[in-house]
Amino acid sequence: LPVSAALFDRFLSTPEMVDAFGAPALVGHMLAFEAALARAQADEGMMTTADASTIASACRIEPIDIEALVADGIVAGTLAVPLVRRLTAAVACVDPHAAGQVHRGATSQDVIDTAMVLATRGALAVIDADLARLVDALLATARRHIDTPMLARTLLQPALVTSVGFKLAGWIGPLVRSRQRLRTAAAAALKLQLGGAVGTLASMDGHGPAVAQRMATALGLPVTTPFSCWQTQRDEWVALGCEVGVLCGSLGKIAKDIALCAQAEIGEMAEPVATAAGASRGGSSAMPHKRNPVAAMTAIAASMRAPQRVAALLATMTQEHERGLGNWQAELAEWPGLFLSAHGSVRALADAAPGLAIDAARMRANIDALQGLVFAEAAAAVLAQHVGKAGAHALLEACSQQVIAGRRHLREVVGERVAADAALSKSIAPAALEAAFDADAVAARAGSLAAGRLDGLLPVHMALG
């Protein structure tokens, strides 16, 4: 069977997703639409059950030469026309009368949009499964390191101390919410398309809505009442695409954090060096120290591509009248790439997350290397109770200069200052000052907040299966 994705798209995706939107899958879904249409019309008395069976039996992917189909589709201006032609011919071999019933009252867009819906439903299921797996792994790590101190960093500079659990809670929240919002968006968007030539189901002899209901049921899609097609009303469809884009952004943020923490000079996190199957990942034979964060790489790539895909989908929404010229077709072509990227990203991180190494010692060392300066704000708060905010600030500034100039720890420098000042040393207990420099305590407070968040997220995550 032909593989339907470009080389570097595949490199950044997964076989499942390549298959989900592959030509065979899409053509298969198109044929499933035709079969369901015939059966529904038979049930509504628009054709005989025999004709419907004949048609449904002919809805097989095997005889379709996809190369020729594409070539004919380019000439026809739609892939559905040559497919229906082939199907009709196949039916005609068995029963010429039944051939006259093929694709009755439907239009190209009905077939193709529904096929995309079916492919997307499958794609989302695969994405959600890996997303759940990723959340599980991150939850486990977050719980394990709920209070482990690590540097928080803002504008790529160390700021204060936080905890690994707090950081990971920040990763997990958007993922759980994405699972939820994707469900909601999918429930609205994954609908049968059936409108006939201009959306009015004009050639269904009034049976249109009933046929649509039967088809939706047969294909496992929601029955919408009142009947509604969405040939040039793409808002729910594109809103689903937006959610996939948002997911890629949230995953990209995690990936970037991992990659930054995995820098040799920081060394706080590392992707696993082997796949579950034991194959070596991200290594370089020529550079033995290299441990390339290839899962992060894939997720970052997705986060750079998805925004543009979403933009393309939004740009195609202005579809003229009852079927767009070029914009519908552009939307069809842009849609799968978004899912290829998204699943590549989710899969890469879900595979890496269980083996994500957290180097607590290195985290501690990186905190220590800042000589207590990351606790300056906390120390100032202690002093401020006695010398006022301005005074405390001035004192800390002086101490910090001393720390930066020398190689000493801020705790010592401040301690000396306090000790040297009678008033201060009387009012400030050494333990209070010491506490301001206690990374564990700071991390534990962050961890406590994180635990609360995780407790809030868990039931949502569990409820999503």
Place this chain on the structure above:
Amino acid sequence: LPVSAALFDRFLSTPEMVDAFGAPALVGHMLAFEAALARAQADEGMMTTADASTIASACRIEPIDIEALVADGIVAGTLAVPLVRRLTAAVACVDPHAAGQVHRGATSQDVIDTAMVLATRGALAVIDADLARLVDALLATARRHIDTPMLARTLLQPALVTSVGFKLAGWIGPLVRSRQRLRTAAAAALKLQLGGAVGTLASMDGHGPAVAQRMATALGLPVTTPFSCWQTQRDEWVALGCEVGVLCGSLGKIAKDIALCAQAEIGEMAEPVATAAGASRGGSSAMPHKRNPVAAMTAIAASMRAPQRVAALLATMTQEHERGLGNWQAELAEWPGLFLSAHGSVRALADAAPGLAIDAARMRANIDALQGLVFAEAAAAVLAQHVGKAGAHALLEACSQQVIAGRRHLREVVGERVAADAALSKSIAPAALEAAFDADAVAARAGSLAAGRLDGLLPVHMALG
């Protein structure tokens, strides 16, 4: 007061939206944050009520020189730092001690994100009000012309006959759904930002979550439990932006349809030539026949700009660690433009919709000009019952060629063929054939479906206020 939008941005937007995200409004919201913070901290016993009152009293926009603020902000790398500095100085003039309590435990991002939330809340209210007005006007027109026949067009070519009501139901549905989805997205996204330097509320002495609850209540924002800040978790925020982008797409589709129908050669719709205030719109003195669809122009412009804004928001989601470097700032700068565009679009269409002219006679004339060919499918269906689908198709194809070659109507040509064939003329009643060419009947069937859709949409729309 300075106007805070570029010339052509303003041209495509509204004064309300320019103001909503204007520098004075944003700085005002930032000061409102500081006031609410001080009061909440006083209520939690972190400062005296007197200090909080002093701070809150100093939170006034008037003394702020916005030019100087921006210049200082560029140097500082954030606008919040020089604002807090000014506020602190203002408080210090009244009470030096209170000055030490300003902005306590908060970070620049807390102030700025919350200010953006408050501005966005106001912006969404204005957008929704105009959107409701637009839906009302379109509903009225759709009801008035529920069965009026007009050409449906696919790929910019006439296809079959539909009804004005059906077409407009297709415009209205996405707008009502956008109202709904925007509410849902806003409920999730419009949250207080309060995390302190790295999100852990480290300098709030354990009162952080309680302060956040009080502030949220004071600012009319939802109280989130467990406490949650979103400094680098932008999924709900960007998802809201996506919904605004989707709205622009749905509006752009309407605008494009109007503009296409307003082409002189089609002439089926026209924007009103005067504003509500009576000013002439879209006219050209040099070209008296010109009646430029300027509302459509504005909405189309928005539909071309919004996708890229959404892409920019998505691209900035990968914010590093606990505060992004460049991406957060890029997001702040991209956000308002999306709303400027969106409201320009909604407002333009809401103003034009009540006066949107529907030329039913011209619609009929355009149908007639196609000499019955748009009914070929329906006629074939009638014939197919007697000569089979293939036979009917062949017959219609021959008749159509004749129609295209000559200047006659397909109804006549087919009628003659039927009359000339003894078998056919026996089995096909002239009335049945005639009915296939009945634009009114076709439109009425479409209108009936449309009425069902409108009935489904109305309660949703009404419930949204």
Place this chain on the structure above:
Amino acid sequence: LPVSAALFDRFLSTPEMVDAFGAPALVGHMLAFEAALARAQADEGMMTTADASTIASACRIEPIDIEALVADGIVAGTLAVPLVRRLTAAVACVDPHAAGQVHRGATSQDVIDTAMVLATRGALAVIDADLARLVDALLATARRHIDTPMLARTLLQPALVTSVGFKLAGWIGPLVRSRQRLRTAAAAALKLQLGGAVGTLASMDGHGPAVAQRMATALGLPVTTPFSCWQTQRDEWVALGCEVGVLCGSLGKIAKDIALCAQAEIGEMAEPVATAAGASRGGSSAMPHKRNPVAAMTAIAASMRAPQRVAALLATMTQEHERGLGNWQAELAEWPGLFLSAHGSVRALADAAPGLAIDAARMRANIDALQGLVFAEAAAAVLAQHVGKAGAHALLEACSQQVIAGRRHLREVVGERVAADAALSKSIAPAALEAAFDADAVAARAGSLAAGRLDGLLPVHMALG
């Protein structure tokens, strides 16, 4: 051989372009790189000629299982590593020593970027050939209809009269300039990539620049002095991508104009209904009057997709240090799609242009249908010489109202006014007034300007081959 493009990408592209960036082609180019590298190193004395020959002989695509290659590449984090592993193994079967020389001193990015350059070179040649064909066809039509009057339209409303030649000169100019700018951009961008692990050619024993020169020559790429690799300097590469994006925009404009002119109610242009091979294009059996502008559809789709691809390329430019994490890989994946779209667009229009039908009678009828109003400005200019601009304008406004109210021609109404006014009728010769309404004369003046433009463009076009 596997087909390497998604279904709807293929539908909007061409077999040539699908092949140009297909997995077999890219892997083939990667092997060509390895062969050229070995030979160049042998020529520089870095290995024996025998080893180089052994390596070059093993650089064959046939034994490569692309499915397995992709799977291994995902694990390795690059497609080059498993390819080099396979090549090394193949060489080792023949000569273990030579196996040690494979890929010496090169890095994954060298192989892959150079493969993309070679694929792009071929792609651009195909695009240019079709672009030249399109320009030829449009030039012929422009010359044939250089003075044919047609309506000029602004904001989708009729404005004044222009000529077909003038309109088409406006289409052709950007295409000729794109041919030129693409050449310039390609000359800068299509360069060998050879830098070794970090761009310094560190493992080439000082022969790096000389090896690069030899390889460039062997692969038909320009020799750059001083030696320069571009591993994370993507400006020239992305600038080439931008030019492809600009081309898609220019083609999209043409396509939109054609599609708008092909609307049944306007009917001034039509795409050919058959391919060169005689196959029917864009027809609909159910709707015999339909003549879908499918070439325009393809080009419009490209114009909606290309901007986002260009944005993706630009977004990936910020590649970290000496090789990006995710952004380089994203760029690789986005690049081919831009060319798939672009060639789909060029090919569709180049195929349609020779048969593009120009309906001069319909153009004239559409002008006439406006009852002379499009000549109001010209008529006012004639009158202004005698009654001043304001007076002329007032008079024309009154006449225009009369015209719009009734069904008469502005020429008559103005003529009557002039005749009824003794002063006017004395000073204004009927012929002068008549001339203002002369569509042929107006078109001829436009045609004369157009001829000048075409004369300016032709030598540039011809010089490009």
Place this chain on the structure above:
Amino acid sequence: LPVSAALFDRFLSTPEMVDAFGAPALVGHMLAFEAALARAQADEGMMTTADASTIASACRIEPIDIEALVADGIVAGTLAVPLVRRLTAAVACVDPHAAGQVHRGATSQDVIDTAMVLATRGALAVIDADLARLVDALLATARRHIDTPMLARTLLQPALVTSVGFKLAGWIGPLVRSRQRLRTAAAAALKLQLGGAVGTLASMDGHGPAVAQRMATALGLPVTTPFSCWQTQRDEWVALGCEVGVLCGSLGKIAKDIALCAQAEIGEMAEPVATAAGASRGGSSAMPHKRNPVAAMTAIAASMRAPQRVAALLATMTQEHERGLGNWQAELAEWPGLFLSAHGSVRALADAAPGLAIDAARMRANIDALQGLVFAEAAAAVLAQHVGKAGAHALLEACSQQVIAGRRHLREVVGERVAADAALSKSIAPAALEAAFDADAVAARAGSLAAGRLDGLLPVHMALG
């Protein structure tokens, strides 16, 4: 005067650029167009010199109430109509006859596009000046540190050793090329717009091309022969925008590298902590160790926004017929933002570059911290001459494992292995092995390549002024 940019746009831009595209500047350029038009028409005998002088004298920005102008422009559908109305009224106060000559034969788009061209010309000059300053500063640093060893990093992992000069040469090249390409693109794009209502200069009595030549000369724009307007041929204009986008990408890459090198744990580079005027930059009073890379922040923000702006420009290229509906207006609105971002980026880096701190000692320490592993490839190359590539590779792999497990340097471990092997120790001179680990030598080789590149870039840079 009103400030015409949104708050956060200004924060990421410069006062010069805000002014360059500010409402006063644009309206001023529009008036300059009208003055030049009148004078050119007088010179061609289309009006009296007195009338032209009267008009030109009235072309003053002062009396224009920009708020009211925008409000009227929204109603009219273009800003030019109310501006011309105001100008006409102003002229009429002086001389009613001259008022009849205002804006003669021109169209809104002529005025507005030309105003944008004039604003863009100024903007590009400012950008280029800062770009030249940035290149100068980087050249000086590159020369100063041409051979300073630093780690090269790929996929955010240390790879081999390079030199600061080599890295900076990689930054400088794209900037010099951008200067060059921007000149070329500007020369093509910065052209007078003068076409009249539909591009045919129909109301210029045949003097159109001559008037255009005179106007171009007067406004300092190139005279194009044959006459050419570009009302819906935006290729050269958008191609210029693309170049600005490419520049933002190249600057963003530099900024990202700086920010990554400025991470506390890496500490190899730092932005200056004070502006030229002595103001503190990027500091945080609460976190004394923070030294936020705010110049990088601004440039990174631009690199995330520019791609979407370019996409918007490309998306608007498909302007219908002789003037687009919505797309032209969208282009106008998107254009300035691209330049605001770009100049914010260039300025920030140009200001920071002269004070960019290079910490050579830290660079060396970071190399040393990798225990020689970054030289493994080089060491393997030495060994391979004696034990073959495979043997060398196996040996190095074993040694590397030992290095990673313990805390020793690869040089020692390999040295021991060689010493312990009689055959190896006979054939491999200790000095040869030692040389493989010589960071200075590796850096010097990179520096030598870099010097060649800089020598190639310098004359180009100098020639651009």
